[in-house]
Amino acid sequence: MQGLILRLREVLLAGHMLPYKLIYFNMRGRAELSRYILAYAQIPFKDQRVEWKDWPFVKSSFPLEQLPVLEMEGCLLNQSLAIARFLAKEAGLAGKDRLEEAQADALVDSLNDFTLCIPWREEDQKLKKEKIDKLFDCHAPKLLSFLEKHLEDRDWLVGDAVTWADLYWHVCFTTFTVLRPGFARHHQGLCTLINRVESIPQLARWIQNRPVSEF
Template sequence: MTCYKLIYFNMRGRAELSRYIFAYAGINFEDQRVEWKDWPSIKNTFPLGKLPVLEVNGFLLTQSLAIARYLAKKAGLLGGSDLATAQADALVDNLNDFTISIPWRENDPKIKAQKIDKLFQSHLPKLLDYLQRHLGDREWLVGDSVTWADLYWHVCFTTFSALRPGFADRHPALCALVKRVEGIPNLAQWIQNRPVTEF
């Protein structure tokens, strides 16, 4: 039996998409959350000194999206054809580009708030329009079944809502997609029972 250990900090952050995929597929995994105080002493034991890392039967896999894509393949969440797979990949990459452009490390709260406002006003509407166009009047972002892009949209929606509640109010179809993802029983259970963290 394959043993999975997902190692990250006590946050949703870059690990939550993989946690969603584990939950969706009903695959058991160890959800190891490193305390920041312990990090300096163990950082160099990881391949590039960064998390998340997925340990698969002792092998250490790095990069959050490579990890999630590996798991999405196992869970049947990549998309139903080569083109659908590429579309789902592109949606994930576009959501990720925006997420990593958020000034997470800005220490000055006032400057941080200004930068987030500017980013949400200048870049997010275009991304939301693109997602909503992609969705059209279908149930899921790609094809006629759920993919890891839908799960990532839920992860990002949760994070962006924590920063700017109501940010997607002008995109009702995308808000409905959030509810659809939450309606998947295994995910509903994960979301209800996961550790509560700010991000």
Template structure:
């Protein structure tokens, strides 16, 4: 059994998908939460100077989607065939596209939520239908 350490800021965000996979699969892992005051020092020590990272028995995997894909394969969630894996990857990439479009800098919470929900619902319905899911 591997020893997993997931490192991200003390908030939800790009590490959440990995946390969901760990929880769904009942896998144990160390959830390391970085505080903003510590970030400048930590940033210089990690690949690409970005979080999240996941350490697997001393080997660091950077990038949230690479982490999620690795965990999905390890837990059998990625698909039973190469075709199913590709379909799963397409859905993950689609959801990442939505994450990128969320107006994170919008100060008005109501506007942010409304815009995010409207955009996600409209775009996701069409994309899921195109994929046949």
């Protein structure tokens, strides 16, 4: 799989083609997992970022008037996890067999469920803080225990190799840490996994060079 990816990249670079255009706002948000996967696989892509001031004028051209959207071969694919799952399979990050794929899916969905509970659009700042505190005090411990159960004493969350679930844990960890610094400090294995993901050279380069944003 990796050999095919490398050959694809060489052909595309030689022909000055980019197979994918990933369209999202100028932030990490719901596109960052797909960016991680593309960076990991070293697949060239156009990281097109839409500024908030321009969004009202262009949103009608996207499925369900939402982002992110992956453009490929004249097709627009929407839904962030559908995009990431497709790319994970392309990059060999979905799992080695059907069981591993299902386990990785379950971990990604569990992380995503927690992310969706964050009151991003709550305008009352006091109420927003109360909701975030409750989320991290009551629900984060269950999520962390669930992740630790899968990790056990292995290097990766699923099987013996990195999957998109490990990458999504890093994406979520980065965001959760902004909201609650040190939220996972008592889970050494999960913190070590963060360092392990960051030690992957192509991901380290992406993290170092990506545009800076709070979320």
